[in-house]
Amino acid sequence: MAKDFSTRKENYSQWYNDIVIKADLAETSSVRGCMVIKPYGYAIWEKIQAELDKMFKATGHSNAYFPIFIPKSFFSKEASHVEGFAKECAVVTHYRLKNSPDGKGVIVDEDAKLEEELIVRPTSETIIWDSFRNWIHSYRDLPLLINQWANIVRWEMRTRLFLRTAEFLWQEGHTAHATKEEAIEETEKMLNVYADFAENWMAMPVIKGVKSENERFAGALDTYCIEAMMQDGKALQAGTSHFLGQNFAKAFDVKFASKEGTLDYVWATSWGVSTRLIGALVMAHSDDNGLVLPPKLAPIQVVIIPIYKNADQLKEVTEKVLPMKKAIESRGISVKYDDRDTYKPGWKFNEYEFKGVPIRIAIGPRDIEQGTVEIARRDTLEKAVYQQIDIEHKIENLLSQIQDNLYQKALSFRELNTHKANTWEEFKDLIENKGGFVYAHWDGTKETEDAIKNETKATIRCIPFNNPLEDGKCILTGKPSIQRAIFARAY
């Protein structure tokens, strides 16, 4: 299988695409820029969803569902939001088709033109705040902590499976609070939830920080983000949490009666992660043998493959495997026993290796004689012979080791590819020839950030939280700076 498949060195971008396609995660569809998420890819999304949903509920949030369509005029209500979101989007103008006069199919019925066009949601702040106006009257209705799992459409020109598609799946949290402090606390809390998920479930180290004005969400006062490093040294924004101030409350006239009897605008946050995380997962851990999945998000955590020459041997192996499978499953581990007769063991080994199944167990007649199994780890590709006794605990430990190892490996990679630049020449050289994250001083202006981007394609990924203050000079303009920002080329 690896033969018709690019390595990272040969062509990183092709390597990514090959994994997504050949590991059956997703494919392009007949609709420009829209992907089909195939069952194996969707199973990863279900694991991501289930865990995040638990985390959101544990922090007091409830799910709800709002319309997919947004009246065009809603976008104009918040001045900076319209600039950011009401541009490249799918516009519904009619509500009926009719038979074409030539009898060959259907055409748009011009009599069924909408009075006001509807936009397929590129994000839902406007339609949700339009509802919140009716939900919020007094301080007793606050905080209002809502999340929505939904599909989103942004008419991206250059698309890549999972990373940037015209339609994608996501969750969007939208909360309303009585005070500014509480809203900022919520913004931070949800960024920490994302960071926790990225590091402890995706095994992907992230840097938490705040966006510069250029990269801020349209309509937010502040955008917090988690940034991860991919294996080509490029940054990937894996989640954002926005402090929206009172912008949307003012745009949609959402006020509440405070305990003291005053009538005030509420304070807002929004935050989201999307199916893009699957792209991040692929790029963070996979290797030249295919997909590598962290055990906690692998749809199949353990595959058992029988080695046999005839039906009798298969029967003998199966009798041994079934209780072993049950014992492992009793630890909450998902196990697939692939006893298909239509494929040979070698083919199956390749298949599951390519699909990133964390642990492969092979067992044949000789193992049965000796009370052993052969275990292969996907992360290190190491093979070892284990005694069958107490196999469930060994597997449990091994999965936990693999999870840790993937995280440590990604962390080491990031550290190895993180540099400081003190001069413009040094900066350009690092960005161009080494890639990765570059910590550099910057004068804090939009203009300088734009100039740096135009020359190097690097953007400010974030100004990390708890950044040490350090006097320095902007790498481009030489103006004074009090701290370094992280620059990188990004997805």
Place this chain on the structure above:
Amino acid sequence: MAKDFSTRKENYSQWYNDIVIKADLAETSSVRGCMVIKPYGYAIWEKIQAELDKMFKATGHSNAYFPIFIPKSFFSKEASHVEGFAKECAVVTHYRLKNSPDGKGVIVDEDAKLEEELIVRPTSETIIWDSFRNWIHSYRDLPLLINQWANIVRWEMRTRLFLRTAEFLWQEGHTAHATKEEAIEETEKMLNVYADFAENWMAMPVIKGVKSENERFAGALDTYCIEAMMQDGKALQAGTSHFLGQNFAKAFDVKFASKEGTLDYVWATSWGVSTRLIGALVMAHSDDNGLVLPPKLAPIQVVIIPIYKNADQLKEVTEKVLPMKKAIESRGISVKYDDRDTYKPGWKFNEYEFKGVPIRIAIGPRDIEQGTVEIARRDTLEKAVYQQIDIEHKIENLLSQIQDNLYQKALSFRELNTHKANTWEEFKDLIENKGGFVYAHWDGTKETEDAIKNETKATIRCIPFNNPLEDGKCILTGKPSIQRAIFARAY
């Protein structure tokens, strides 16, 4: 709360709407025909989803996700499908907005017109079969058992919350098989899954049967359905399962190499249920005091309300409640302890009664002295005093009794409102004056069914499976008939 709320007798339709709105299940949005599903309503949907998803997976299905947009031309590929689905739908014609010249908002950018219009999916057979063509090559790829959880848009003219909205949420199963027999078996299997869910989770008895040609899904050879009776005697179709024959395989050229080496078109099914089920749930069980929920789908199964006069008493009650709550939760039961100081017990009693929480526990200082609690059942509105000892088992039993009682009550209601008509006069009288299900002979033609519908607004809900054969004469035409169909007015 009940005062500004209609009874079933006064105005059934208003009663339904009042429950949906006042129990906080859903509301209309600023977008014509689209609803907002509020957290309490969405929590019911999450319970429905979780259980059905488990059932689908237990029967071998995997989830996947396909584009929300369907190229207009796809609808014309299957002749009868285009008639049924490519009419009242949302049509995307443009992919960009721009700033309006007067600076007041955004307008559609006429330069960004799509070459081919995209339809927001009203159902996904076409876009899914367009993918299946690439997924299916040989018999080894079959059966292909896929389900999708998604939003759907049908431009309905008259909308009602949950029952008929322009956008709704649903699941749609799409499967491909090597043989006709296997596809028919799948169609039946999934109808049985729906019936099992309706009866054992929703506590709603259903009749399984086959649709007449008039009511068949556009593109299907046969449509199976489950039909339930609402409290106004009208029928509600709660789920459908379609045998599609080779129609979509032929329309999208999906063939497979059989074991014997021939190249054949595959056989298909599709099946779905939607957020409409929440409407059915409301109408099947609720009463003039508000929502009544079957315990298995209630977001909150038990609410505990403290009775107290001062902070000391609340503290004392709370100390008693917390271990009780824990004990009940240990049985997998969801419990809410409402110790809010902003509302009085009487207000809370009304609130949870209206919201259909199956069991209410009240506990005050006198209960603590006597080791008792007061328990109220939502279904019968009965109150009784219970000893605290072993409360978790008592609650568990009570929930199970409530679940059974709701089912039995709905079943008795259906039986009481099911009649046979042998003449046209009798039929018209039953439909007009009694409502409910009417078993009547029919000559099997579309024309007669149309004529009956035009005169009485009653349609054939289904021809029940295992219908006894019985010689008779069509109520309208007098032509010979071999079995009765079920007629009713329907949602």
